[in-house]
Amino acid sequence: MTPRHHLDATTLVSYAAGALPPETAAIASLHFSACGHCRAKLLDAERIGGALVERQLPTWSEGKASILRETMLRALDEAHTVAAPAVHRADRSDEDAMPEVLQPYFGKTFSALKWRWMGSGAHYVRVVGPSGVVLLLLRIAPGKRMPVHGHQAGELTQILQGAYHDALGYFQAGDAADLDSEIEHQPVTAPGPACICVSALEKPLRFPGWFARKLQPVFGV
Ligand SMILES: [Zn+2]
Structure with missing residues (x-):
């Protein structure tokens, strides 16, 4: 499936x-592994970045410039070699495997996760990463309406399985939802398999409404 949200x-x-x-x-590298469109854009960004560095820093020694180029190429290699996300799972054992880039945070398999009940057909696993950014893995039953919520800062989500729609459109496995703080949304999951997505929250979610306020402590953010 070709991603439509980038x-x-x-x-x-x-x-x-x-x-x-x-x-x-x-989370971004999960999207790169699913999306040729964004991989091509990443190549452009890195070429442009390299060209800018060479133009703006002509006094840099060749050594420094080549170190920078190597760093960029290594970053690119890593972006290309990350494990395929859950959407490309071929058999049942693969189906349980956590995408490689998520394993340091969530362990090796989905079946070993300690899902916590969140209400409204949703379960979650919340992890605070070493740099303090919260990663949230969500599993939402089909046909469920989530509370309306906004964001105090950007939130990056990759959809691993299933689908949902909100005011921004229809999001399915492979798509990224790259939201800024302006956006307030109310995702509704599609029929079919449970919707599983993973988000990096730069700052706590902000929920308006009594129901959402009740849920917010559950996130612990
Ligand atoms: Zn993309």
Whole structure:
């Protein structure tokens, strides 16, 4: 399935520059492994970045410039060699395997996760990464309406299985939802398999409404 919702330019450039926190970069690399469109854009960003460095820093020694180029190429290699996300699972044993970039946070398999009940047909696993960014793995039953919520800062989500729709469109496995703080949304999951997605939250979610306020402590953010 070709993704239709992509990383935004800021995320791409920040990733290319190595400026994203590792937790957010892990979610971005999940999207790169699913999306040729964004991989091509990443190549462009890295070429442009390299050209800018050479133009703006002509006094840099060749040694420094080549170290920088190597760093960029290594970053690119890593972006290309990350494990395929759950969407490309072929058999039942693969189905249980956690994408490689998520394993440091969530362990090796989905079946070993300690899902916690969140209400509204949803379960979650929440992990605070080493740089303080919260990673949230969500599993939401089909046909469920989530509380309306906004974001105090950007949130990057990759959909691993199933689908949902909100005011921004229809999101399915392989798609990224790269949201800024302006957006307030209410995802509704599609019929079919449970929707599993993973988010890097730069800052706590902000839920309006009594129901959502009740849920917010559950996130512990
Ligand atoms: Zn993309």
